[in-house]
Amino acid sequence: MAKTAQPAHGAVSRFSRLPSVSLLMEEALRAGSTFAPQALARAAQEAIAAERDAIARGDHPLEGEREQIVARLVGSILGLEQPRLGWGINATGVIVHTNLGRAQVSDDTAAAMVAAATGAIPLELDPVTNERGGRMSEISTFIRLLTGAEAALAVNNCAAALVLALSAIASGREVVVSRGEAVEIGGGFRVPDVMRQSGATLVEVGTTNRTYARDYEAASGEATAAWLKVHASNFRIVGFTHAPSLQELASIARPRGIALLEDLGSGAMLDTARFGLAPEPTLADSIAGGVDVAMISGDKLLGGPQAGILAGNADQIAHIARHPLARAVRADKTTLAGLAATLRHYARGEALEKIPVWRAISVEPVALRVRAEAIADRLAESGVAATSQSSTATIGGGSLPGESLASWSVALTTADPDALARRLRLGTPAVFGRIERDLVVLDLRTVMPESDGQLLQAIFGASR
Numbered sequence: 077m078a079k080t081a082q083p084a085h086g087a088v089s090r091f092s093r094l095p096s097v098s099l100l101m102e103e104a105l106r107a108g109s110t111f112a113p114q115a116l117a118r119a120a121q122e123a124i125a126a127e128r129d130a131i132a133r134g135d136h137p138l139e140g141e142r143e144q145i146v147a148r149l150v151g152s153i154l155g156l157e158q159p160r161l162g163w164g165i166n167a168t169g170v171i172v173h174t175n176l177g178r179a180q181v182s183d184d185t186a187a188a189m190v191a192a193a194t195g196a197i198p199l200e201l202d203p204v205t206n207e208r209g210g211r212m213s214e215i216s217t218f219i220r221l222l223t224g225a226e227a228a229l230a231v232n233n234c235a236a237a238l239v240l241a242l243s244a245i246a247s248g249r250e251v252v253v254s255r256g257e258a259v260e261i262g263g264g265f266r267v268p269d270v271m272r273q274s275g276a277t278l279v280e281v282g283t284t285n286r287t288y289a290r291d292y293e294a295a296s297g298e299a300t301a302a303w304l305k306v307h308a309s310n311f312r313i314v315g316f317t318h319a320p321s322l323q324e325l326a327s328i329a330r331p332r333g334i335a336l337l338e339d340l341g342s343g344a345m346l347d348t349a350r351f352g353l354a355p356e357p358t359l360a361d362s363i364a365g366g367v368d369v370a371m372i373s374g375d376k377l378l379g380g381p382q383a384g385i386l387a388g389n390a391d392q393i394a395h396i397a398r399h400p401l402a403r404a405v406r407a408d409k410t411t412l413a414g415l416a417a418t419l420r421h422y423a424r425g426e427a428l429e430k431i432p433v434w435r436a437i438s439v440e441p442v443a444l445r446v447r448a449e450a451i452a453d454r455l456a457e458s459g460v461a462a463t464s465q466s467s468t469a470t471i472g473g474g475s476l477p478g479e480s481l482a483s484w485s486v487a488l489t490t491a492d493p494d495a496l497a498r499r500l501r502l503g504t505p506a507v508f509g510r511i512e513r514d515l516v517v518l519d520l521r522t523v524m525p526e527s528d529g530q531l532l533q534a535i536f537g538a539s540r
């Protein structure tokens with residue numbers, strides 16, 4: 077039998093201390109609320125209802141006089157008026173942090189997105205001829221120049237790219253996937269589910285650890301539309317393994333009229349092995365390997381805004397672009413402008429200096445050490461207990477699992493690390509770190525050096 081919540085001892089008297097909606101509205105306005113009457117009234121109702129629930133559960137933290145209760149409710153209303161998704165500092169040491177919005181974009185990318193959002197842009201207009209068209213032309217140009225693909229299309233994310241490609245190419249037909257690649261990528265994205273959603277039938281071949289080209293061949297027939305390769309982004313199968321090369325698969329698939337698709341996920345454009353990391357396949361590798369359509373995310377290792385890019389064979393991309401779903405998942409103008417600005421960094425050979433993801437991957441540990449020591453010294457001079465220490469950063473975002481980069485951190489000593497971490501998260505700017513052995517650890521690999529001053533001020537603010 078369900079247990080009914082009983083008001084905790086003394087709750088009845090505390091209910092009576094709850095303010096009326098109109099009193100709370102008045103107090104909120106006096107405290108500087110900027111909400112219009114109807115929004116403010118609903119915010120006041122919600123705050124009072126939440127308070128009543130907390131009292132009923134008996135888990136109310138504050139015994140509270142009426143004035144204290146009103147002040148707290150006013151605080152929660154004013155909290156709603158603050159932007160929740162304001163600028164903050166990722167000091168977690170996880171470069172592509174999913175919970176913190178994945179890739180941070182370059183200044184040029186951000187500026188391009190603002191320009192596209194606030195001004196008129198020739199999104200579907202050729203300014204030379206004044207004719208319609210060209211929504212994807214800039215993205216397509218850069219992808220051609222950077223990867224050797226014939227054409228490209230941008231959509232909302234890589235998941236949408238895969239659903240779209242499968243819907244356009246394989247709906248009502250079969251798609252062959254290696255058993256080791258019929259995986260879950262994260263956030264509820266499972267290859268078998270995506271396949272079903274696209275109207276294609278999944279045909280699994282091989283075993284979890286070893287799949288050969290002959291397995292794909294044996295499973296293919298009249299009904300086969302495509303072979304799909306899925307990059308194992310967030311896990312690894314090591315040891316006794318085999319997967320056929322793309323070249324091998326392409327040479328067999330092509331004469332049979334079977335499309336070879338690859339979901340690469342991370343979207344690396346540069347060689348990760350240069351930085352002591354495991355090699356991550358690049359979009360150019362995939363195209364050179366003979367894939368018909370490759371799919372990547374815009375906001376993982378590419379380091380741009382959230383997007384998905386389909387790149388490959390011009391006929392296949394044109395066919396996919398004509399599918400009705402393409403209209404439903406197409407990238408918006410700010411994304412297109414941002415992606416183009418990000419891709420331009422690669423075209424200019426300046427990605428390591430400009431794109432935050434690659435700046436974080438490529439920075440030398442000694443530079444991080446110098447910054448960590450300088451920040452810790454400044455804090456210590458002002459009486460904040462801080463030291464610098466070596467640490468370990470990771471790529472995150474479901475890319476390069478198990479790979480790490482040597483880093484340096486500022487470690488804050490405090491009696492209550494959870495409380496300090498919370499004040500940092502709620503500060504302006506917000507700072508996100510981690511707690512390790514009772515220290516609040518702020519890893520500098522994911523903090524851009526131009527943000528060090530703001531980081532310092534935020535730590536001062538939270539340590540008061």
Ligand SMILES: *Cc1c(COP(=O)(O)O)cnc(C)c1O
Binds near residue numbers: 310339341
């Ligand atoms: C991350 C990932 C996806 C999903 O990408 P989104 O851009 O988040 O939709 C799909 N496939 C692979 C292999 C991935 O790593």
